[in-house]
Amino acid sequence: MKSTDVIHDFMNCLNQLKAYDISPTFETNMPGFHNHPSLGIVENHRNFCHHGYYAQTLIISEHTGSHVDAPVHCHGEQATIDQLPVDCLMGPYKKYDLASFAPEAGKPVELQIIKEIEKRDEFSVQAGDIVLIDFGWDKYYKPDSSGSEREWWGKNEPGLTNEVCKYFSEAGIKAIGADTPGVDICMLDGKILSAPGHVEYFLPNNILIMEGFSRMSQAPAIGIFMALPLKIKNGSGSPIRPILLA
Template identity: 40%
Template sequence: MTLVETFRGARIIDVSPVIRPGMPVFPGHPALEIDATARTHSRDGYFLQTLVIGEHTGAHADAPAHAVASMAAQTIDSIPVERFVVPYLIIDLAPLSLAAGEYATAADVRAAEVATGHSLEAGDAALLDFGWEAHYDEPDDWWVRNAPGLAEDACAYLLGCGVGLVGSDTATCDIAMRDGAMLAAYGHSTYFLPNGIPIVEGLAGLGSAPRRGVFVGAPLKIAGGSGAPLRALLISEGEQ
């Protein structure tokens, strides 16, 4: 079977939130602004909006330059795009019912991996479903100011698996948050970004997606960017 034939029978799932005014934005980051009147049909003969948007808005990727000062040259535009088109495995941590500020351990991650019937392989994207999307529309940016995260041994486990990307349905991936305070950042500071492993945050709909497939999430190619928004897609042959 050719690649085209395989693709024609594939299921494609959008796991990105809608970019819209009022969406949750990380504390201290610029709020999203959309000017829907920049160009209008009545005045200009066509419709166009302008956006003021932080690099880490909505579903987005973090480059090593975002959190590792010694890797300032490893910006989002320097990362080969194939790093964002990789097999994925969804690690379902939602049954743990972790609260804001709590951590999933290596044992938790491994148990969720085993439950899929698959194993993380070198280069895979490990997509962490904390079940946090349920809090997305809570007032006062609660979703982005609070989140569970990964214990240090969980980050070490994923690094040991040789993952090529780590994503999550929280705004901070491995970082546990409580009331806007970061409690630890093992992946950002030690295990993921310092080892050249991109992080993707703010994913949506992981809970209903097939467990295994191909992740496609090419970030905007922003010169010197610390990260960039992306449209995250999952491609699968069917429910797994």
């Protein structure tokens, strides 16, 4: 088959899929993991009145908004973001919708619940999959609020048990992401209670961690995940624009 035919067939398939944007809007002082610097935007840095064109300046962390952690983030000798393949965040996804289980901050989700969701939604995790955990946590993401209400999302999350992280790691998944500030991290009032994926099961095994998603509930349980990290020299991670195709 000619390459032009392959491209044509690919575009025909792609055009039959709906794209779901699961990233928050990047804005000044947006909520995030409480220990990380927030985003600042110089809104009028270049403007039509003074410069003849419009451009903003961003002061941003590698771990702002929807972003990916490179293995080096928690393990100094592991790969940096610029050393990862360009397609490291492309592949089939399986979404675990936890809304009906009402997860709570400081209480990690157990393997039994993960298995129940697989049975309910009729899928199983496979090698090369990108796992998405929809905790329903984006309801606590409130960039327009102030004080403790604004900061709550970045200091509290359910996380995953050791058994869940081990289960996904042994399945050979490619990456894992969630609508919380830390995916596997169990955190209450800013105190980290456990982080098995960051420490043992995901990053040390080159399973990338993505954080800060939103509106995953709109998408089906199975589809295609696509995102591109910036090629930051020696980067510990990168902001991304994740989309689901289904």
